[in-house]
Amino acid sequence: MAWNSKALDKFCGSPFWNSSLTWYTDDPELTRCFEKTALVLIPISFLFLISPFEIFYLKHSPNRNIPWNWKNSLKIITTTALALICLSDFLSNIGMVKIYKVDIFMPMLKFVSYVYAGVLIYYNKFYGYQASGHQFIFWFLSALCGAPQFRTEIRNVQQNGELENYYFYKSYMIYYPLVVLMFLLNCLADNKPKQYPYGKVQNKCPFDNTSFLGRILWTFVDGILYHGFKRPLEQKDMWNLALENESQNLTPKFEQEFQKRVAKNKEKFMKKQKEGNVKGKPDTVSIIPVIWSCFYRTFLVGASFRMIQDLMAFVNPQILSLVISFVQSDEPQWKGIFYALLMFFVSFTQTLIHHMGFNFLWTFGQRTRVSLMMAIYRKALRISNATRKDKTVGEIVNLMAVDAEKFLEISLQLPMMWAAPTQICFAVYFLWQEVGPAVLAGLALMILLIPVNTVIVRISRKLQLKQMKNKDERVKMMNEILNGIKVLKLYAWEGSFEKIVEMIRIKEVKTLLNMAYLNASSNFIWNCAPFMVSFTVFGTYVLLDPNNLLDPSKTFVSLALLNILRQPMHQIPNVINMAVQAAVSIKRINSFLNSEELNPYVEHKPSEGIDPFYDNT
Known part of the structure; x- marks a missing residue:
């Protein structure tokens, strides 16, 4: 990539740049200026842009007070030393005869950054x-x-022997090893905090005590995998569930948020009732805002990782274009090696981010499912007799076993609701760069498929409602049979009731078969869609102009982008179907959790007159 000499001259203050600067140059002054600006700004920009998220996480951390130890003490000392080196660089540059702006601006920027990093280390x-x-x-x-500048300083010493600025060389020879030391220290996890809200846990999962590098590489499972390799695993070998994920800690928080909204709705209803503006019952409390207020942090972290992973999918096609251009040109060999390593690094990082996002979304789904199951179970113990007539045991079991499970399924795919349109927009944009207006033909084909998907969603919703009713009826009948099994045996009614259950099951299987046909048709259409879009795009591109030729770069890059387009197009119908099923489950759970309850307090009216068994004297 080329750098404009006037822009660099304005920023760095160099009076002698007359040519553009590539990624690397043999001119030591240009190299030093580049390494002091672009390469230094990358980590500093990340530090300040992402720090609000860490501050937010620290503010809501349930733990407190990690004791001082050699790791966090050495981090503070090393960061302080780095800040002092940067301050020394700034002061030493002031007295120089020939000063570049970069020599004044960058040391102060690094000084502020390391002071800020040290403050974050203390608050961690x-x-x-x-x-x-x-x-x-x-x-x-x-x-x-910092590695390119470290290499440049060593190379200058080896080639020139003498140094114009001996202090700068020695300063960086001390500075860069300290940066590497800080990186190595952050590969280790700090000690356990003194204050943990859930107390001590026996056989605790080692995830919390694992470093960030160990978490993304999942090194904390190596021990149990090794034990499983050496001998069969037993129950005592398994870790206990993290206390923050246990139902005894999740359910009270969920019910507290739910009851808070119930009380607020009742207060609004009573106020409107006094004014004579409303009749009937208070508004139904939905579980969606309750779930969001309880577990939104976990979901946002997982969704953020998922969004980053989806955006990183567009990096490799651009690198592939550079690789094809490199093969067709006489560029230096190091560029090809750099492109190959960059493709590997991007794919590796994308995989790590994908699994981290999956872990957070899975945790969010499990917490939601457990909270709903316990809330439904506790509600079943409090419902009134009038509600119990409408809500059978079979329906309550289905709410806990089936409807609550839908939230675990949808939580893993929910980010695709906005990630899929984003991916499609980016794919269309990059395809426009390759094939021009021909991409509009493929986009038109995708738009034509939307009405087909709308019809499928409507039918799927009807079948889902019908399936849940059949399942409730079957479970209700089986529960009545089991409760009255003695009467059935006494009157020999087994055959009659067996036929009733079989008829219900036949209707249920018929609905499941229709749903399977519908899903198969939907998958067939959306699996064929990427091929049809590719065929339409390339065909339109070739037919638009006789001069349009599909060269290797255009073809392979376009195919890579179309392959990326395949994933959101394939997942959109699945996500919509899951969303429809989850909407049905939400409606059923809302209806049950907002049903009438027994009065927990029994009030007795005081008896009139004098109690003959009570001595009034």
Whole structure:
């Protein structure tokens, strides 16, 4: 990539640049200016842009006060030393005869950054945050971006022998090893916090005590995998469930948020009733805002990772274009090696981010499912007799076993509701860069498929409602049979009731078969869609102009982008079907959780007159 000499001259203050600067140059002054601007700004920009998320996480951390130890003490000392080196660089540059703006601006920027990083390190200790991903990535980028300048300084010494600025060389020889030391320290997790809201846990999962690097590489499962390799695993070998994920800690929070909204709705209803503006019952409380207020942080982290992973999918096609251009040109060999390593690094990072996002979304789904199951179970113990007539045991079991499970399924795919349109927009944009207006033909084909998907969604919703009714009827009948099994045996009614259950089951199987046909048709259409879109795009591109030729670069890059387009197009119908099923489950759960309850207090009117068994004297 080329850098404009006037822009660099204005920023760095160099009076002698007359040519553009590529990624690397043999001119030591230009190289030093580039390494001091672009490469230094990358980690510093990450530090300040992402730090609000870490501050938000620290503010809501339930842990407190990690004791001082050699790891966090050495981090504070090393960061202080780096800040002092940067301050020394700034002061030493002031007295120089020939000063570049970069020599004044960059040391002060790095000084402020390291002071800020040191403050974050202290607050990580105070709030009990053992493994900061923000700090790990910052120091990793600092070490990675500082390596070219470290190599340049050593090369200059080897080639020239004498140094114009001996202080600058010695300063950086001390500075860069300290940055690498900070990176290595952030590869280790800090000690356990003193204050943990759930107390001590026996056989606790080692995830919390694992570093960020160990979490993304899942090294904390190595021990149990090794034990499973050596001998069969037993129950005592398994870790206990994290206390923050247990129902005894999740359910009270969920019910507290739910009852808070119930009380607020009743208060609004009573106020309107006094004014004579409303009749009937208070508004129904939905479980969606309750779930969001309880677990939104976990979902947002998982959705953010998922969005980053989806956006990173567009990096490799651009690198592929550079690789094809490199093969067809006489560029230096190091560029091809760099492109190949960059493709590997992007794919590796994308995989890590995908699994981290999956872990957070799975945790969100499990917490939601457990909270709903316990809330439904507790509600079943409190419902009134009038409600019990309408809500059978079979329906309540289905609410806990089937409807609550829908939230676990939809939680993993819910980010696709906005990630899929984003991916489609980016894919269309990059395809426009390759094939021009021909991409509109493929976009028109996708738009034509929307009405087909709308019809499928409507039919799927009807079948889902019908299936849940059949299932409730079957479970209700089986429950009545089991409760009255003695009467059935006494009167020999087994055959009659067996036929009734079989008829209900036949209707249920018929509905399931229709749903399977519908899903198969939907999958067939959306699996054929990417091929039809590719055929339409390439065909339109060739037919638009005789000069349009499909060269290797255009063809392979377009196919890579169309393959990316395949995933959101394939997942859109599945996500919509899951959303429809989840909407049905939400309606059923809302109806049950808002049903009438027994009065927990029994009031007795005081008896009139004098109690003959009570001595009034």
